[in-house]
Amino acid sequence: MKTLEVDLGDRSYPIHIGTDLIDQAQLFSACEKATSIYIVSNTTVAPLYAERLTKTLEKLGKPVRTIVLPDGESYKDWKNLQLIFDDLLKYGADRQTMLVALGGGVIGDMTGFAAASFMRGIRFIQVPTTLLSQVDSSVGGKTGINHPLGKNMIGAFHQPVAVIADLNTLKTLPARELSAGLAEVVKHGAIADAEFLSWIEVNAKALLACDTAAMAHAVLRSCEIKSAVVSADEREGGIRATLNFGHTFGHAIEAGMGYGEWLHGEAVGCGMVMGADLSKRLNFITQDEVNRLTHIIQSMNLPITPPKFGAQRYMELMQVDKKTEGGQIRYVVLEKIGKAQIKSVPDAQVIETLTATGAV
Template identity: 60%
Template sequence: MTAPLPDSTSSAAASAAGATTVAIDLGDRRYDILIGSGLFDDASTWSGLPRAAVALIVTNDTVAPLYLERLKRQLAPHYKQVESVVLPDGEQHKNWASLDRVIDHLLAGAADRKTVLYALGGGVIGDLTGFAAAIYMRGVPFVQVPTTLLAQVDSSVGGKTAINHPRGKNMVGAFYQPVRVVADLDTLDTLPDRELSAGLAEIIKYGPIADEAFLAWIEANLDALLARDKSALAHAVKRSCEIKAWVVGQDERESGLRAILNFGHTFGHAIETGLGYGEWLHGEGVACGMVLASELSARLGLMPPAFVDRMTRVIERAGLPVVAPRMPIERWLDLMRVDKKNEGGEIRFVVIESLGKAGLRGAPDALVAEVIEAHTEPGQR
């Protein structure tokens, strides 16, 4: 808890091809995040990975037409067989049935315990493929190839893999590290605006919880980010990964500090689950959740009201929702009570204690209700 957050240049090195590498070093599980343009078609991106007879690419039916054949071509020189499983797109498919399709494909073919899995897609594909890699024959290597901004900043670091359960998001999973992450910024060119914004939600998050200067940088560069300027995106992705790696490196099993990465997530998950997976994007839930968590921080006396306005403004400018859907307060509380951060039945929220510093607090139900009411769309009780 004592190591200071390194600044944005010290832990990254520019490669000859213009790509940036963030090295994640968690004991014996060291791996690189490659960030840049043109990575997909650069042969060096795919070299030096664990050798195996079979590679299996897991992707979805939105990403497959765009990138599956390109990735297969790149991997062909490295494996006897390059296979693929194409799942339906969407958070509602991050479930046991999809996982079983991957496992069954592995077992039906020639896959052995050295088979390398490639997660080609967004966070759903990354989480599910990572979990499949974690449990198939008790663990095979996997490579993350995130094609959404959210996945590039959120799923690339931390080793969290999971599937959803009808009773809650990410309730079944494992901590399991990839052997490499390839974040090709060119894949963001095909990303819908709405998903770009969803990714910005997680990027914005890193400011208030860990790095006040980064929040100011985001505010100054938000237009460039929304215009998909590669240089701005490269810095945003790199800095987000660095901050996340710094937090995770000090608390790999989420016993304390790491929970601050869930700023906005307690409220956000309740929105996602309450409306049904797929109604709001994860980043949208987090965005609105950050408004509520900022409001809670203010009402707990930790932050001034102006902080809520500042967060609301940057989130809104990023094209993200700042008003919560109307749900009965008991429904909110029930949904938040299954959150993994909770202990002994009390809901614990990530709050901002000062700009760049977050902590975990409980709060009375009545105060939580006020916070939600203050940012909920008008409508019948």
């Protein structure tokens, strides 16, 4: 097992990465001060791991209950968030209750937001069971739900007290979800570590085969990159926004298709192809580098051609993204491979990218 610390002053927390961590009660020691523990999971993940996790948590001598939500991005809304609050109140949860998110990004985001807003804030632990959540969403404290007019529009910054990434849970992931998670791994290389990107390029097959050693490195390095960025800029005033590389285009794809049609990672993968093209148009990277990044994304079995919504629809969809300021869209572009920056870009250049990548 490897442990790394996210450095956020009195909100610092450990990320544990290894195998069979779900069975190790001492990793959940933050529960010792809790009055009760609620596992929040979904209909896919709960049957696989909820019982094992319950047994582990019961060793701490606290009452443990499980709340099971429907599975999928389309359920990441107020109505399902309310199901968490309903059960917490029905069974007498209080300010010392601990929530444990057992699942992927949707479960982590919803459980985190429930923890942020239940009685104005209780503690929670992330037990991410998908690659996407292990390398991205479970780290950094972004929580929230979707609004019909935009993804993650309602939420809070609320840090977990621990992240426990059990690599064995990745073995049961459908191939499509594994690829979606690899999109964020590629992203971390592209924006922050050219050497890591080369390692990913060489190890693509081992990663796609979910080889434990390869996965351990990919998760650890991703968490290191992400937590360093988050420690420097917890509330996304500056550098943290570079983690959104591929996301402005990606969110537009997700929203335009209807949440859940494309997986988040698929949309981000394709969005990075578009972001790379835009970076080239700003004379930051070469066409060869665009081609190389596109090839890496494609080698992870991710889509590289966006849906043909047309330029106007893309601009509308991107306009509601949280990164706009005074109506102006802000894009994450690659200054070079391994370094990103935030830029306002004239619409004309964005439309060139939309056209060149097949979105128009």
